[in-house]
Amino acid sequence: MPRQTGQWMRLDGVGRRYGLRGPWVLREVRLDVPAGALLRVEGANGSGKSTLLRLLAGIDRPTVGRITGRPRTAYVPERFPAALPFTAAGYLTHLGRVHGLRTAEASGRAAEWLARFGAAGHARTPMAELSKGTSQKVAVVQALLADPELLVLDEAWTGLDPAARDVLDRAVAERVAAGGTVVFVDHDPRRLAGAADGRFRVADGHLRPEAPDATADAPLQAGPRTVIEAEGPPGAAPPADLPGAPDLAPGPDGTLRLTVPAAHSDALLRTLLTARPPWHVRAVTAAQGPGPDAAVPGGNPRP
Numbered sequence: 231m232p233r234q235t236g237q238w239m240r241l242d243g244v245g246r247r248y249g250l251r252g253p254w255v256l257r258e259v260r261l262d263v264p265a266g267a268l269l270r271v272e273g274a275n276g277s278g279k280s281t282l283l284r285l286l287a288g289i290d291r292p293t294v295g296r297i298t299g300r301p302r303t304a305y306v307p308e309r310f311p312a313a314l315p316f317t318a319a320g321y322l323t324h325l326g327r328v329h330g331l332r333t334a335e336a337s338g339r340a341a342e343w344l345a346r347f348g349a350a351g352h353a354r355t356p357m358a359e360l361s362k363g364t365s366q367k368v369a370v371v372q373a374l375l376a377d378p379e380l381l382v383l384d385e386a387w388t389g390l391d392p393a394a395r396d397v398l399d400r401a402v403a404e405r406v407a408a409g410g411t412v413v414f415v416d417h418d419p420r421r422l423a424g425a426a427d428g429r430f431r432v433a434d435g436h437l438r439p440e441a442p443d444a445t446a447d448a449p450l451q452a453g454p455r456t457v458i459e460a461e462g463p464p465g466a467a468p469p470a471d472l473p474g475a476p477d478l479a480p481g482p483d484g485t486l487r488l489t490v491p492a493a494h495s496d497a498l499l500r501t502l503l504t505a506r507p508p509w510h511v512r513a514v515t516a517a518q519g520p521g522p523d524a525a526v527p528g529g530n531p532r533p
């Protein structure tokens with residue numbers, strides 16, 4: 231997909247209440263959604279996060295106010311309707327066509343994405359027979375299938391196994407790197423920590439910007455670390471100013487192994503994937519063994 235520039239969606243004076251006399255769940259929401267951004271929405275249970283995401287996804291309308299500038303949008307709902315009369319591949323191909331893909335393209339992409347999420351073996355399983363985790367993979371794949379400009383993820387990682395969560399992290403980084411925008415809610419505060427361009431909190435019906443991602447700060451040099459195996463163009467040095475000051479070491483088959491605090495892994499992935507020319511990410515795994523106290527820093531200085 232060509233890189234998007236300057237495409238915005240705007241929420242202006244948006245309010246939502248359910249029923250004529252229901253309480254206002256959201257009031258006077260004003261939000262500019264820029265192209266090429268990763269935005270996180272936080273808030274207590276029942277504060278209105280899903281309500282906001284449904285408005286952003288375009289599957290619900292504001293009671294008052296205006297939403298302008300709708301990009302091509304895909305959405306992973308908090309609850310995915312699993313009991314649909316399709317096989318997984320049949321459903322995804324159908325959805326791909328709804329998103330404007332030709333049948334062969336839709337079924338090819340469905341197969342690729344199912345394989346990437348480790349669910350290729352379930353392509354022909356009826357949706358109603360899928361496990362919860364596989365059903366969630368299908369929910370995620372239907373949204374990724376057609377390279378949406380705006381991807382709205384409501385707790386999309388919940389129910390995925392760790393490998394699939396990593397795949398989704400990477401897919402999000404790729405979407406943003408390609409100029410798309412991703413808006414997400416997740417109960418895990420470490421989800422894509424350090425990578426978000428903006429954080430917002432829903433409280434008392436209002437949406438307010440939060441301070442820049444505090445989790446990107448130095449204390450997260452301690453804690454879990456992620457190993458990224460990446461392959462660059464032949465003979466190329468790694469991009470300058472790698473986020474998270476990764477430790478660098480040769481990996482298998484001519485790859486470079488970058489070990490970074492987990493909180494910085496998405497920002498690092500994004501830097502690698504958007505390098506010119508881009509680096510290819512071969513594997514992303516959790517680091518084994520002792521943390522950074524025992525590691526020898528050998529990477530770039532922190533930006």
Ligand SMILES: Nc1ncnc2c1ncn2[C@@H]1O[C@H](COP(=O)(O)OP(=O)(O)OP(=O)(O)O)[C@@H](O)[C@H]1O
Pocket residue numbers: 248255273274275276277278279280281282308
């Ligand atoms: N379809 C609906 N009809 C009536 N009330 C609704 C509907 N959807 C949400 N609500 C109410 O709106 C409020 C906000 O709900 P919402 O699901 O948006 O919150 P949330 O922040 O996503 O919650 P959680 O973190 O528990 O998922 C709640 O009081 C909820 O009961």
